[in-house]
Amino acid sequence: xxxxxxxxxxxxxxxxxxxxxxxxxxxxxxxxxxxxxxxxxxxxxxxxxxxxxxxxxxxxxxxxxxxxxxxxxxxxxxxxxxxxxxxxxxxxxxxxxxxxxxxxxxxxxxxxxxxxxxxxxxxxxxxxxxxxxxxxxxxxxxxxxxxxxxxxxxxxxxxxxxxxxxxxxxxxxxxxxxxxxxxxxxxxxxxxxxxxxxxxxxxxxxxxxxxxxxxxxxxxxxxxxxxxxxxxxxxxxxxxxxxxxxxxxx
Amino acid sequence: xxxxxxxxxxxxxxxxxxxxxxxxxxxxxxxxxxxxxxxxxxxxxxxxxxxxxxxxxxxxxxxxxxxxxxxxxxxxxxxxxxxxxxxxxxxxxxxxxxxxxxxxxxxxxxxxxxxxxxxxxxxxxxxxxxxxxxxxxxxxxxxxxxxxxxxxxxxxxxxxxxxxxxxxxxxxxxxxxxxxxxxxxxxxxxxxxxxxxxxxxxxxxxxxxxxxxxxxxxxxxxxxxxxxxxxxxxxxxxxxxxxxxxxxxxxxxxxxxxxxxxxxxxxxxxxxxxxxxxxxxxxxxxxxxxxxxxxxxxxxxxxxxxxx
Ligand SMILES: Nc1ncnc2c1ncn2[C@@H]1O[C@H](COP(=O)(O)OP(=O)(O)OP(=O)(O)O)[C@@H](O)[C@H]1O
Ligand SMILES: [Mg+2]
Numbered sequence: 001x002x003x004x005x006x007x008x009x010x011x012x013x014x015x016x017x018x019x020x021x022x023x024x025x026x027x028x029x030x031x032x033x034x035x036x037x038x039x040x041x042x043x044x045x046x047x048x049x050x051x052x053x054x055x056x057x058x059x060x061x062x063x064x065x066x067x068x069x070x071x072x073x074x075x076x077x078x079x080x081x082x083x084x085x086x087x088x089x090x091x092x093x094x095x096x097x098x099x100x101x102x103x104x105x106x107x108x109x110x111x112x113x114x115x116x117x118x119x120x121x122x123x124x125x126x127x128x129x130x131x132x133x134x135x136x137x138x139x140x141x142x143x144x145x146x147x148x149x150x151x152x153x154x155x156x157x158x159x160x161x162x163x164x165x166x167x168x169x170x171x172x173x174x175x176x177x178x179x180x181x182x183x184x185x186x187x188x189x190x191x192x193x194x195x196x197x198x199x200x201x202x203x204x205x206x207x208x209x210x211x212x213x214x215x216x217x218x219x220x221x222x223x224x225x226x227x228x229x230x231x232x233x234x235x236x237x238x239x240x241x242x243x244x245x246x247x248x249x250x
Numbered sequence: 251x252x253x254x255x256x257x258x259x260x261x262x263x264x265x266x267x268x269x270x271x272x273x274x275x276x277x278x279x280x281x282x283x284x285x286x287x288x289x290x291x292x293x294x295x296x297x298x299x300x301x302x303x304x305x306x307x308x309x310x311x312x313x314x315x316x317x318x319x320x321x322x323x324x325x326x327x328x329x330x331x332x333x334x335x336x337x338x339x340x341x342x343x344x345x346x347x348x349x350x351x352x353x354x355x356x357x358x359x360x361x362x363x364x365x366x367x368x369x370x371x372x373x374x375x376x377x378x379x380x381x382x383x384x385x386x387x388x389x390x391x392x393x394x395x396x397x398x399x400x401x402x403x404x405x406x407x408x409x410x411x412x413x414x415x416x417x418x419x420x421x422x423x424x425x426x427x428x429x430x431x432x433x434x435x436x437x438x439x440x441x442x443x444x445x446x447x448x449x450x451x452x453x454x455x456x457x458x459x460x461x462x463x464x465x466x467x468x469x470x471x472x473x474x475x476x477x478x479x480x481x482x483x484x485x486x487x488x489x490x491x492x493x494x495x496x497x498x499x500x501x502x503x504x505x506x507x508x509x510x511x512x513x514x515x516x517x518x519x520x521x522x523x524x525x526x527x528x529x530x531x532x533x534x535x536x537x538x539x540x541x542x543x544x545x546x547x548x549x550x551x552x553x554x555x556x557x558x
Contacts, residue, residue, distance in 0.1 A: 052446055055438075057349075082448035092439040095554075096461050105457070106447035156443075163447060 001028040002069070003167055003197040004049055004084075009063035011044050011053065011221075018044050020221040021063070026214070031189060031198045033212035033229070035205055037244070041221040042201040043089075046169050049199070050084040051077045067167070082110055085165035089172040091152035093159065095145035099136050102144050102155055103127060106163040122162055130158035131188050150181025157188065168192065170200040174207070186211050205245050209233055217241045279531045286312065286524035294528050300492050307520025314529045316492040320410065320502035321533070324488065325477040327414025327498075328421055332473050335418070336426035337466065340433050341455055343426075356430070363423035371483030374416040379487050382415060383407030387499045402497030408489035411498040416487055417477040425473035432465030432551070433458065464551040471544035475537050481506035505533045 004026040011019035018041045026032045034042050047053040048061050051072055065072045072080045093102045103123045106112075113119045127133040127140075132154040136147070144155055153173060160168065170189075174182035189198060189211050202208050208215050209229060216226040217238070225232060225241045236242045286294050290311065297313025343355050387404035394400045402409075436458050444454040459466070489501020490511055509526050516522040 050446065052442055055441060055445060077445075078448045078450060081446055086442075086446040088439055088442065088446075090439060092437075092443045094440060094443070094457065094461060096463070109450075109453050110448050159443075159447065 002026065003028040003067070004199070005066040005069075006045075006048075007064040007066065009045075009048060009061070009065060011041070011048055011062075012060045013044075013056070014058050018221050019048065022218075022221075022223045024216060024223065024226065026197065026199060028197050029194065030213040031193050031200060031211050033208035033215045034199065034201045034218055035203065035208045035215060035244075036218035038203060040218045042203075042218055043171050045218065046086075046171050046199065046201055049167070049169060050081050050086055052081065052086065082106075082163055083165055084167045084169060085160035085163060086169040087153070087156050087160055087171065087173050089175050091149055091156055091176070093144035093147075093152050093155045095143060097144060098141045099127075099144050099147070099155060100140040103158050103162050106159060110163060112163065126158040126162035127155075129161050129192070130154045131184065131191070132158055148181070150177050150184055153177060153181070153185060154188065157185075161192075165196070167197045167199065170198065172201050172203065175203070205233075217244060219244070276534075279527055279534060282524055282527040283531050284524070286521050286528050289521060294525060295532060298492060298494055302519050302522060304518060310519055310521045312521060312525035314505065314508065314525065314532070316494050317503040317505045317508040317529060318532065319494045320413075320488065321478050321504040321506070323410050323502065324413040324417055324484065324504055325474050327410065328417030328477040329470055329474050331415060331418030332422045332425050333470055335422045336429055336469065336473075337459065339422070339426045340430035341459070343430055344433050345451075345455065356427075359423040359426060363427060367420065367480060367483045370416060370420050371486040374412065374483055375486040378416055378419075379407040379412045382409075382412055387411065391499060398496045399498050402495060402500040404499035406489070406501075408487055408501050409497075409499045410488070410495075410502050413484045413488040413502075413504065414498075416483055417480060420480065420483065421473040421476050424476060425469045428469035428472065428548075429462070429466055432462040432469075435552075436461055462551070464547050468544035468548040468551070471540050471547070475540035475544070478504075478540075479506060479533060479537055481510050485510050505529050 002025050004024070006022050006024045009019055009022045009024075010017060022045065034045065036042055044053065044059075049065055049072070053059045053061060054077060067075075067080065067083060072084075093099075094105070097105070100123055103126050104119055107119060107122055113122055123140075124133065127136065132151060135151060136155075139146075144152065147155060157168075157173075174185050177185065186207070189200065192198060193213075200208075200211065212229045214227065215229045215232050217224045217232070217236075217240075219240055225236060225238045227237075232241065233245065236245060290313075293313055295313070295318065296315055297311075298316040298319075299311050299313040301309065301311040303309035339359070343352060343359075347355055383404050383406070387400075387407060387409070390400045391402070391404055440458060440461060441454065444457045449457065484504050485507030488504055488507055490503055490507060491501040493500055493502045495502070509530055512522065512526060516526055
């Protein structure tokens with residue numbers, strides 16, 4: 001089953017084309033890594049999946065993105081974004097809100113819970129799922145800004161999970177974290193892979209090798225290679241991929 | 251040895267001059283107010299009496315409570331009007347206005363914020379007051395006159411309401427520019443976070459506004475400070491009557507319009523100058539408190555916001 005499929009996808013900022021004719025199929029319940037050097041369009045590609053690119057008035061998309069066979073352009077952007085959650089490069093919990101409120105926010109926005117009790121239950125569930133509950137259970141009403149960077153990133157994951165998305169987009173979720181915090185997030189991705197389709201952007205091929213089932217290599221906005229992770233790493237078809245994996249590109 | 255920066259040193263006297271003028275001003279206010287404090291004590295602020303006796307200073311008695319009441323009443327009204335207007339306008343300019351008219355809009359509001367206030371005052375007296383009187387005050391008084399807010403028969407239209415609305419219009423561009431700058435500074439990543447959770451534009455805006463709440467409070471406080479200090483425009487529309495009345499339609503006084511109106515002939519009397527200085531001193535304290543408070547809030551928020 002294919003969770004996300006792109007069809008002749010192109011993306012522009014003004015006149016500048018940054019995604020060039022990308023055709024991707026992302027199977028359900030896998031960890032799918034998108035790797036490539038800085039500026040190759042990874043973040044742009046990811047944001048076209050949940051139509052977040054539309055926040056930028058200069059951005060324009062051609063082609064199609066399908067979620068379980070249905071074009072995301074035939075759904076409301078709100079529905080798309082609820083079904084395709086996103087975690088960002090820099091942890092961005094709302095600093096003026098408490099830990100609890102950050103997780104509860106999406107639930108309230110989408111009217112996903114009917115009672116206060118259910119709200120508390122779901123927030124707790126999400127924090128557990130994001131492996132954060134034990135660290136914050138005594139202080140969920142403190143501001144989110146009081147947490148460490150790694151904790152903030154897991155809070156963002158909890159915030160996203162609370163809305164019960166089907167697909168999870170992660171844009172370099174460990175890029176601003178220290179190695180210990182990074183390991184925790186990678187462990188978490190390993191746990192979540194059974195229930196979610198995870199698309200993770202990384203500029204580190206080592207990380208792609210560690211966490212992903214499939215990997216796509218993007219270069220200057222074009223899809224150079226895509227396949228099962230071990231295959232791509234063992235025997236890259238493209239010369240460019242080979243050079244990237246050996247650290248000569250990017 | 252460090253080279254002496256003569257230019258910098260030459261600027262020093264100006265700096266000293268400014269601060270000495272300011273210090274001198276405070277001293278003057280206190281000194282001139284002393285006689286009325288000695289004569290009446292706190293009653294200058296707690297009574298509503300304006301008794302000027304030309305030949306016998308002992309019979310004079312001044313209590314500026316009505317003016318304090320009017321100042322606070324009209325400024326609160328102004329802020330209540332300016333709050334939704336300025337937030338709405340700030341959000342419109344940043345999120346919705348097409349790129350082409352964004353800058354012209356910003357420049358226009360900044361000009362509006364800096365216009366001489368007499369311009370607002372004349373417009374208020376000739377356009378706003380009759381309009382409010384005929385289309386707002388009379389209908390409300392006729393149908394809902396039993397409510398204390400609307401109970402006063404709006405004779406000329408010169409009233410707390412007229413002053414409040416005029417002040418609201420005047421301080422909106424100012425409050426809006428503070429809120430706008432804060433709203434503009436909200437990091438894009440929070441916008442993305444809000445939308446990525448499935449927020450509508452309205453919901454996302456609400457979330458982002460809650461993030462800049464301290465700046466909104468500061469902007470509104472500063473606007474309050476402006477409104478309470480405004481003189482000319484208000485004295486043209488407030489009615490200038492010693493009146494403590496709950497109704498929006500009643501005429502009243504404000505501290506600054508009281509001073510402006512009475513100062514001309516105050517020197518004839520024994521204590522009136524002193525009473526007016528005491529009233530001014532009160533305004534001075536309010537202005538100081540409001541400005542310092544909002545600057546602290548703003549500064550704290552900006553340094554906090556910059557960490558993200
Ligand atoms: N808001 C924008 N406006 C204009 N151009 C942009 C914008 N965002 C990105 N770009 C350009 O689009 C191209 C792709 O950017 P993108 O952020 O998708 O790359 P990336 O692979 O995520 O890079 P990184 O690894 O540095 O995050 C780059 O050349 C970048 O300069
Ligand atoms: Mg990126």
